[in-house]
Amino acid sequence: MLRVSGLTCDYGPVRALAGVDLEVAQGSITAVLGANGAGKTTLLRTLSGLVRPSGGSARFEERELTRMAVEEIVRLGLVHVPEGRGVIAELTVEENLRLGSLVRGGDGGSLADAYALFPPLERRRRQPAASLSGGERQMLSLARALLAGPRLLLLDEPSLGLAPKVVAELMAVVKSLARERQLAVLLVEQNARSALSIADHAVLLHLGKVVAAAPAAQLLADEKLLHAYLGY
Amino acid sequence: MTQFLNLTLNGISNGAIYGAVALALVLIWRATRIVNFAQGAMLMLTTYLSSAMISGGSPYWVAVIGAVGCGLVIGALVELVLIRRVENAPPLNAVIVTLGLLVFIEALAGMIWSSTPRSYPAAFSIQGYKVGSTRILFSPNDTFIVGMVAVVALALALLFTRTNLGLRLRAAAFAPEVARLLGVRVGRMFSIGWALAAGVGALAGVLVAPSTFLGPHTFDPILIFAFAAAVLGGLDSPLGAIVGGLLVGLVLSYVSGYEGEALAPLAALGVLIITLMARPTGLFSAARERRV
Amino acid sequence: MSGVEAVPRLEAPAAGRERRIAALRGLGRSLAIAVISLGLFIALSAVVGEYRDLQLADGAYYFAAVLGLTLVVGYGGKISLGHGALMAVGAYAVALLVADEHWPLAGAIAAAAVVAAFVGLVLGAAASRLHGPYLAGATLTFAVALPQLGNRFPETLGGENGLTINPPAPPGFLGAGFPPERWYAWVAGLGAAAVLFFVLNFKRSVYGLRLRACRDDEVAASLCGIWVSRTQTLSFTLSAACAGVAGGLLTVVLQLAQPGAFPLELSLSLFAVAVIGGLGSIWGAVWGAALLVLLPNWTHDIANSLSLSGNVAYNMPLMIYGVLLVAAMLLWPSGIQGALRRLFLYGRGKLSGRRVRNQPLTEQGSAS
Numbered sequence: 016m017l018r019v020s021g022l023t024c025d026y027g028p029v030r031a032l033a034g035v036d037l038e039v040a041q042g043s044i045t046a047v048l049g050a051n052g053a054g055k056t057t058l059l060r061t062l063s064g065l066v067r068p069s070g071g072s073a074r075f076e077e078r079e080l081t082r083m084a085v086e087e088i089v090r091l092g093l094v095h096v097p098e099g100r101g102v103i104a105e106l107t108v109e110e111n112l113r114l115g116s117l118v119r120g121g122d123g124g125s126l127a128d129a130y131a132l133f134p135p136l137e138r139r140r141r142q143p144a145a146s147l148s149g150g151e152r153q154m155l156s157l158a159r160a161l162l163a164g165p166r167l168l169l170l171d172e173p174s175l176g177l178a179p180k181v182v183a184e185l186m187a188v189v190k191s192l193a194r195e196r197q198l199a200v201l202l203v204e205q206n207a208r209s210a211l212s213i214a215d216h217a218v219l220l221h222l223g224k225v226v227a228a229a230p231a232a233q234l235l236a237d238e239k240l241l242h243a244y245l246g247y
Numbered sequence: 248m249t250q251f252l253n254l255t256l257n258g259i260s261n262g263a264i265y266g267a268v269a270l271a272l273v274l275i276w277r278a279t280r281i282v283n284f285a286q287g288a289m290l291m292l293t294t295y296l297s298s299a300m301i302s303g304g305s306p307y308w309v310a311v312i313g314a315v316g317c318g319l320v321i322g323a324l325v326e327l328v329l330i331r332r333v334e335n336a337p338p339l340n341a342v343i344v345t346l347g348l349l350v351f352i353e354a355l356a357g358m359i360w361s362s363t364p365r366s367y368p369a370a371f372s373i374q375g376y377k378v379g380s381t382r383i384l385f386s387p388n389d390t391f392i393v394g395m396v397a398v399v400a401l402a403l404a405l406l407f408t409r410t411n412l413g414l415r416l417r418a419a420a421f422a423p424e425v426a427r428l429l430g431v432r433v434g435r436m437f438s439i440g441w442a443l444a445a446g447v448g449a450l451a452g453v454l455v456a457p458s459t460f461l462g463p464h465t466f467d468p469i470l471i472f473a474f475a476a477a478v479l480g481g482l483d484s485p486l487g488a489i490v491g492g493l494l495v496g497l498v499l500s501y502v503s504g505y506e507g508e509a510l511a512p513l514a515a516l517g518v519l520i521i522t523l524m525a526r527p528t529g530l531f532s533a534a535r536e537r538r539v
Numbered sequence: 540m541s542g543v544e545a546v547p548r549l550e551a552p553a554a555g556r557e558r559r560i561a562a563l564r565g566l567g568r569s570l571a572i573a574v575i576s577l578g579l580f581i582a583l584s585a586v587v588g589e590y591r592d593l594q595l596a597d598g599a600y601y602f603a604a605v606l607g608l609t610l611v612v613g614y615g616g617k618i619s620l621g622h623g624a625l626m627a628v629g630a631y632a633v634a635l636l637v638a639d640e641h642w643p644l645a646g647a648i649a650a651a652a653v654v655a656a657f658v659g660l661v662l663g664a665a666a667s668r669l670h671g672p673y674l675a676g677a678t679l680t681f682a683v684a685l686p687q688l689g690n691r692f693p694e695t696l697g698g699e700n701g702l703t704i705n706p707p708a709p710p711g712f713l714g715a716g717f718p719p720e721r722w723y724a725w726v727a728g729l730g731a732a733a734v735l736f737f738v739l740n741f742k743r744s745v746y747g748l749r750l751r752a753c754r755d756d757e758v759a760a761s762l763c764g765i766w767v768s769r770t771q772t773l774s775f776t777l778s779a780a781c782a783g784v785a786g787g788l789l790t791v792v793l794q795l796a797q798p799g800a801f802p803l804e805l806s807l808s809l810f811a812v813a814v815i816g817g818l819g820s821i822w823g824a825v826w827g828a829a830l831l832v833l834l835p836n837w838t839h840d841i842a843n844s845l846s847l848s849g850n851v852a853y854n855m856p857l858m859i860y861g862v863l864l865v866a867a868m869l870l871w872p873s874g875i876q877g878a879l880r881r882l883f884l885y886g887r888g889k890l891s892g893r894r895v896r897n898q899p900l901t902e903q904g905s906a907s
Contacts, residue, residue, distance in 0.1 A: 349861070
């Protein structure tokens with residue numbers, strides 16, 4: 016579904032991605048792991064079009080992403096939930112959700128579906144999103160992304176700042192969504208174990224290069240590798 | 248006592264104008280984080296175009312609609328051609344660009360229409376209502392002015408809070424990058440924001456032109472007063488713009504009435520300085536932290 | 540006890556003396572530059588006709604005003620749209636002192652500097668707390684508000700017609716046939732040279748260094764122990780003094796101080812040429828002053844030769860300023876002087892050919 020080859024990206028003189036190769040199959044969850052500065056966020060931002068790569072290609076179902084505008088990429092079905100969740104604090108919960116549903120004009124489901132999936136959001140539907148807790152914000156950004164009718168979901172560090180129990184629930188939700196809706200997920204995480212617990216495949220980035228790509232279970236078992244690149 | 252009443256009424260009708268122009272400034276600030284110092288010049292230009300239409304034989308209402316239409320187009324063009332390039336630059340650059348635009352437009356108007364002020368017709372009678380045996384300083388035209396501004400403000404409020412377009416506009420203003428990731432064409436939203444602001448300004452221009460007359464520099468004070476109003480209300484707050492406008496209108500009216508018209512700009516400066524020293528974010532904006 | 544006495548004192552008096560020598564040398568250099576500039580100016584005025592002498596005079600006081608403005612804008616990174624009004628303060632001060640109180644010219648101009656400096660102090664105290672658009676709006680309001688005071692107090696300030704002074708006569712030793720226009724030019728030139736001297740010293744001094752630090756990064760500057768608001772207030776005060784001198788010189792040259800001479804356009808033009816000429820640089824102020832004097836003449840001549848109406852001629856300089864301001868921000872954020880320097884460095888191979896988008900506004904660092 017997604018085929019990335021030789022993707023390079025520079026921020027001025029700094030090379031953030033140095034030739035990344037990666038494949039994501041439909042309905043599968045791929046974890047992207049790596050330490051800080053490994054290029055994980057840059058990878059997602061390049062895929063969603065926020066950043067222009069300096070070389071390589073990223074094909075999403077025969078469309079070349081590196082030449083498309085951000086807004087077009089979203090309409091294709093590639094939805095990026097950015098680092099920090101991207102919840103618009105000044106808008107209400109309901110307005111944030113509506114924004115998501117505007118992408119496909121309702122094809123991604125209705126607000127009622129979103130509330131059914133995440134009941135706490137319904138309780139706070141008219142409150143400004145600024146008043147939500149970290150876990151609720153994550154629910155909001157995920158629900159909003161789902162309303163946009165994605166076929167490939169890019170999640171950037173969804174577990175950041177969340178308590179372990181909340182993280183576990185979150186990961187379970189992501190996994191079940193992927194299965195039910197045949198949704199492909201590219202999951203960037205520093206919390207390797209929680210990501211690997213739900214992923215099918217995993218890719219390990221270091222200094223902008225892929226240093227390991229394997230089924231998730233295999234990487235989870237390779238303690239030495241994880242310790243070498245992630246420090247734990 | 249009559250003088251106080253008259254000054255109050257006068258302040259309200261002037262304040263409606265300042266509020267409308269302040270609203271334009273706030274719209275642009277919210278959308279693109281820029282203070283459009285050329286706002287006064289832009290509405291002067293649209294009023295001149297409207298006046299040209301009237302001279303050419305158009306009925307008043309067509310000319311008014313024409314002014315607003317021109318405003319929409321000019322606003323969108325300015326954003327697209329000029330402002331887009333400095334949206335990501337240091338704020339000083341954008342300020343200078345709008346100042347350059349101000350100077351340019353006023354010079355252009357001077358070239359085309361000369362600096363002699365000309366008159367512009369009012370929609371309704373400008374003779375004050377008769378209350379008992381006295382005539383108060385509030386005319387049918389003033390009622391029209393206040394009414395129009397209220398209607399426009401309400402319409403914009405509905406647009407922003409109830410429609411999908413309004414939601415997109417707000418999202419683009421609050422969090423442009425996130426909005427892009429949700430398929431919002433942020434550039435287009437900025438252009439629309441500027442267009443709406445210029446349209447509101449154009450309306451204010453044709454409403455106030457009968458009393459200020461129309462000349463390349465006659466709207467400079469309006470910009471100043473509107474800026475003070477916008478800052479007073481809080482650059483982030485459309486409601487603040489309207490309320491700020493009314494307050495500034497009242498203050499200036501009292502000062503002009505009791506101390507002389509020449510002191511009005513100084514009073515506006517006073518309002519501005521006091522607001523910026525005491526409550527820099529304005530009366531209506533809670534100092535909100537932006538969290539993504 | 541004796542062990543402590545044996546430790547050599549690091550702050551030897553010699554270091555203090557060295558610093559003083561360096562300071563005097565800097566002072567001498569500034570004085571030399573000012574004197575040489577004045578000499579060149581006087582020489583130039585001697586060879587051109589009376590009309591050009593008046594233009595030189597205009598150029599001199601515009602130079603003083605723009606120089607003051609570059610202190611605030613280029614060196615300080617703040618916007619001031621009120622320098623036309625500050626010139627008005629100086630102009631009226633000189634008019635009042637010379638016409639009503641019969642002060643000598645030099646004293647009146649010095650007093651104008653002080654009065655304008657006081658106004659600048661108040662403005663600067665406000666300016667130090669305001670940023671970007673707020674400061675622009677406040678100084679813009681000031682520029683519109685102040686000249687109106689002339690109308691509010693017509694008895695003392697002469698209303699619309701303003702105040703006049705008697706034309707200053709050239710001193711006897713210059714000869715009977717000495718053209719008064721040249722004398723005005725010399726007076727203006729002397730005033731401008733004095734302003735140049737002070738500004739050069741300020742820039743070289745520790746205050747100039749502190750100001751640039753504040754412009755580049757206020758937080759970092761205050762962490763270095765620089766009192767940011769005081770430094771910026773000081774620069775505004777000095778800049779206002781320059782504008783006050785410029786306004787006083789204007790009164791000398793025109794023998795008139797009236798509200799109509801200080802419209803908003805003057806403040807905007809001053810700001811425009813400061814930006815276009817090149818922020819923060821002395822040469823930028825020279826270009827800027829030249830532009831202010833020559834552009835109206837050129838456009839007038841062009842309009843005449845093309846038989847365009849008076850309106851076009853009159854408004855052309857302003858239109859050009861507007862276009863150049865916008866163009867400068869979009870294409871050359873550091874003005875003529877900056878563009879010339881880039882050409883120079885490019886020729887020397889120091890810069891790569893690629894132009895950097897969104898370059899910071901001033902010579903170094905960004906403005907608030």
